[in-house]
Amino acid sequence: MSQRNSYAVGTGLFIVLGFAALAYLATQTTSVANSRQGRSYTVEAHFANIGQLKERAPVKVAGVRVGQVQSIALDPAREAADVKLSIDQRYSKIPVDSVATIYTSGLLGDQYVGIQYGSSAKSVADGGTLALTRPAQQLEEMLGKFFGAGGSADNLGGTYLLKARFTNVGALSAGAPVKMAGVAIGSVQSVQADPVKLDALVTLAIDKKYGQIPDDSAAAVFTSGLIGTQYVAIQPGGSPEPLKDGDEMVLTQSAMQLEDLIGKFLVNGSPGDKKPGEGSSSTPPAGKQ
Amino acid sequence: MNAQPRHNVVANALAQIGACGLFLLTILAAVPRSFRHGRETVRQLWFVGAMSLTIIMVCGLFVGMVLGLQLYYVLSIFGGTAASGTVVAIAIYRELGPVVTALLFAGRAGTSVTAEIGLMRATDQIAAMEMMAVDPIAYVAAPRFLAGLIAMPLLCCVFCALGIFGGHLVGVTWLGIDNGTFWSNMTATVDVWKDVVNGVLYKSLAFGAVVSLIAVYQGYTTPPTSEGVAYATTRTVVASSIAILALDFVLTAFLM
Numbered sequence: 001m002s003q004r005n006s007y008a009v010g011t012g013l014f015i016v017l018g019f020a021a022l023a024y025l026a027t028q029t030t031s032v033a034n035s036r037q038g039r040s041y042t043v044e045a046h047f048a049n050i051g052q053l054k055e056r057a058p059v060k061v062a063g064v065r066v067g068q069v070q071s072i073a074l075d076p077a078r079e080a081a082d083v084k085l086s087i088d089q090r091y092s093k094i095p096v097d098s099v100a101t102i103y104t105s106g107l108l109g110d111q112y113v114g115i116q117y118g119s120s121a122k123s124v125a126d127g128g129t130l131a132l133t134r135p136a137q138q139l140e141e142m143l144g145k146f147f148g149a150g151g152s153a154d155n156l157g158g159t160y161l162l163k164a165r166f167t168n169v170g171a172l173s174a175g176a177p178v179k180m181a182g183v184a185i186g187s188v189q190s191v192q193a194d195p196v197k198l199d200a201l202v203t204l205a206i207d208k209k210y211g212q213i214p215d216d217s218a219a220a221v222f223t224s225g226l227i228g229t230q231y232v233a234i235q236p237g238g239s240p241e242p243l244k245d246g247d248e249m250v251l252t253q254s255a256m257q258l259e260d261l262i263g264k265f266l267v268n269g270s271p272g273d274k275k276p277g278e279g280s281s282s283t284p285p286a287g288k289q
Numbered sequence: 290m291n292a293q294p295r296h297n298v299v300a301n302a303l304a305q306i307g308a309c310g311l312f313l314l315t316i317l318a319a320v321p322r323s324f325r326h327g328r329e330t331v332r333q334l335w336f337v338g339a340m341s342l343t344i345i346m347v348c349g350l351f352v353g354m355v356l357g358l359q360l361y362y363v364l365s366i367f368g369g370t371a372a373s374g375t376v377v378a379i380a381i382y383r384e385l386g387p388v389v390t391a392l393l394f395a396g397r398a399g400t401s402v403t404a405e406i407g408l409m410r411a412t413d414q415i416a417a418m419e420m421m422a423v424d425p426i427a428y429v430a431a432p433r434f435l436a437g438l439i440a441m442p443l444l445c446c447v448f449c450a451l452g453i454f455g456g457h458l459v460g461v462t463w464l465g466i467d468n469g470t471f472w473s474n475m476t477a478t479v480d481v482w483k484d485v486v487n488g489v490l491y492k493s494l495a496f497g498a499v500v501s502l503i504a505v506y507q508g509y510t511t512p513p514t515s516e517g518v519a520y521a522t523t524r525t526v527v528a529s530s531i532a533i534l535a536l537d538f539v540l541t542a543f544l545m
Binding site (some may be wrong): 010018024031 | 332339439444450484
């Protein structure tokens with residue numbers, strides 16, 4: 001009898017432990033942990049483009065979560081996404097002229113709906129519509145303007161060497177492409193630190209086809225794509241004298257820190273460039289292609 | 290000349306699968322009768338489930354820790370260590386939890402079930418039960434099958450919880466990923482139905498059924514010799530492992 005008790009207790013413990021683990025997994029590590037909310041009311045918003053917005057994505061005011069996206073559907077009557085927002089009853093004083101915008105949290109993060117309060121004294125009712133919206137901004141489009149694309153030159157015609165000094169080469173390494181007007185014309189042969197001048201001495205091997213680069217051209221270290229490799233871009237100057245083998249390029253621009261760049265961008269490109277009252281979802285649908 | 294043996298191999302494999310399927314039906318038909326032996330089911334649950342907890346917990350912890358370490362390394366290349374909580378959870382829920390638990394379960398519990406039933410067969414205990422009008426399917430096979438079916442999902446949940454804990458231990462406590470980021474990214478991405486229910490519960494139920502069926506079947510049909518029991522035990526591990534990994538692919542394709 002005592003033996004039966006021992007295994008019965010052990011089995012009971014095992015089952016309880018198993019279900020406790022299941023409850024923990026289901027409630028603490030999943031989106032269920034985020035969806036607890038009290039009574040809520042529903043507000044509609046029509047967006048020209050929702051980007052990657054998903055159901056249950058957060059709705060934020062001043063960065064604080066006030067609700068979640070309840071449903072997303074295509075409005076059958078026109079080319080607009082009909083997004084229903086479920087907002088906590090406590091935040092029932094959202095002005096009717098508030099602007100709903102789709103933002104991206106972080107660089108690769110999920111998208112969420114941000115609401116900037118308008119100035120109207122009337123607040124939006126349950127089932128009402130936020131008329132002023134701004135569609136998802138395509139991060140690719142914004143960043144694509146800054147950076148060029150990849151590709152490498154063939155060295156069939158032989159190369160000649162140029163030197164350039166940079167105060168900071170970022171993550172530039174030997175073999176990285178050298179581009180002019182976005183087209184690869186050579187490659188980086190070596191990257192060394194100069195022990196005397198305390199800067200980076202970069203040797204560029206340029207295809208002989210491109211022997212007419214003016215001697216006042218500038219060399220800059222750029223990044224291709226978002227997490228891409230870095231390359232040297234040559235911006236031609238106006239001098240009639242070409243650079244010759246072994247010459248040093250005087251004008252250089254060091255690697256830009258992607259963080260700085262995006263930091264500036266996110267600050268400049270944030271809310272407020274469209275004032276409430278300017279018209280409803282005026283931005284034309286940004287073609288995704 | 291050459292076609293004859295190959296034909297036999299295929300026929301044998303088909304016969305094995307067919308016999309295994311028929312055996313499953315026999316067990317399922319015997320399940321209502323086995324409720325009279327509920328105490329036996331509980332004893333088997335204790336044996337295959339509770340006694341397997343140690344190995345499952347230790348392995349879950351180490352799998353989670355390795356994941357945390359590897360992901361930290363890989364994600365730091367892209368500057369994305371913040372996502373490691375998400376990836377640890379999804380990798381464990383969707384694949385590693387159910388599959389590794391099932392493989393361990395086959396090695397720890399499946400083999401001993403096969404060996405036990407095989408020895409019962411070899412020492413004529415099963416024949417003795419039949420003589421005493423005790424249905425051996427209802428008394429021996431069905432309780433072990435049911436116990437495996439119940440124990441596998443529970444073990445898998447424990448494995449997953451320890452795996453998350455291990456990933457958290459390495460990622461947050463040792464390597465310094467932010468605690469809030471780790472959890473918030475995880476809770477934002479992991480879905481309770483698609484990841485926990487589809488991954489952990491359905492898969493581990495299916496694996497539990499397959500491993501238990503193979504273990505009981507191999508033990509029940511073993512040749513009654515010591516060599517036969519040894520072969521049956523080996524076959525349990527081999528067949529279970531193949532079945533788990535093959536079934537995992539099929540289930541993943543369906544439950545995606």
